[in-house]
Amino acid sequence: MQGITNKRALVTTATDGHVDKKIRMTTALVPSSSDIKKQLIETKGVLPRTSTLEAPIMLLTGHSGPVHACKFDASGKFLASGGMDKLLFLWEVDGKCENIATLKGNDGPILDIHWHRDGEFILTASADKSGVVYDVETQEKIKRLRGHTSICGSRRGDPFVLTASDDGSTKMWDLRTRGHIIDLEDEKAKFPVFACCFSDDSTQAFTGGIDEEIKVWDLRKEKVLYKLKGHRDCVTGLELSVDGRHLLSNSMDNSLISWDVRAYVSTPRFTRKFMGHRNVIRLLCRRLMEQHNSQHNMDKTLLKCAWSPDGTKITVSEFIESSIPLTLANQAGSADRQVYVWDATSG
Secondary structure (H helix, E strand, C coil): CHHHHHHHHHHHHEEEEEEEEEEEEEECCCCCHHHHHHHHCCCCCCCCCCCCCCCCCCEEECCCEEEEEEECCCCCCCEEEECCCCEEEEEECCEEECCCCCCCCCCCCEEEEEEEECCCCCEEEEEECCEEEEECCEEEEEEEEEECCCEHHHHCCEEEEEEECCCEEEEEEEECCEEEEEEEECCCCCCEEEEEECCCCEEEEEEEECEEEEEEEECCCCEEEEEEECCCEEEEEEECCCCCCEEEEECCCCEEEECCCCCCCCCCCCCEECCCCCCCEEECCHHHHHHHHCCCCCCCCCCCECCCCCCCCCEEEECCCCCEEEEEECCCCCCCCCCCCECCCCC
């Protein structure tokens, strides 16, 4: 009996040691003053669930090829994804994250996705240099915008859409009319544009691309107001903060930068730089780089950046598999297969 008792004691000790090791590993990178660290110690490394998802990480499968774009709607209840198979998938961000719709209409691989305003429309841009507008309620294609590969919609006011292209131009469209209404093009430096974004009141447009600069356009005068310089490689993603005060940019130099884009500022517009992720993966238009003497000895892709709904965190997004890992933090990725989420204020 004594041998059995001692054996049980040894098993218990070994198990407790495994739990202690797990707690030490889990809390190793968490500051000692953090409330999260105290919760981890009290619950033996397991935090209480804060969402309605079936698990902390959900794997969404259905695409038959690489997924190039993925975007949550404003409410966070729905997710849209698109990629090489030319299909737009809509997912319900709850429980088992079931696929609720599959929309057809793009003639080329989907490169960019944008939910328009309150989620009434979804805008997509594809490799065939066309944009498609879908009605979410009827799940039908209602408009095609020809000529560009990056897309973004206005936040309020008239239903405007902004598109950017490898030909160096940026166009603004009114969904109520036929054809584009404004053509933004820098005649002095005509480089491919990879990302575009509206200001909060839709009176300005932000564009970025191969020339490493972010141009701020006055849409009334159709001229460049000023330029934001700080990146050392192609700008691949632009995203305006929820309050409209800051612009987040991602670049192939492995950095994100937050810029103050308010109308009148007395301090430098450069706010903070975020480093850590690796932006080195596949680029769909690699030959454009070679034409402009940009040297790359490995493949790259156009990573996008995003703010959390409350504006306190930022991340970069990149999906290269045919299935999508959905985390509670945000859609994020890097070439080193790590998820990076930064504190927007402390960096």
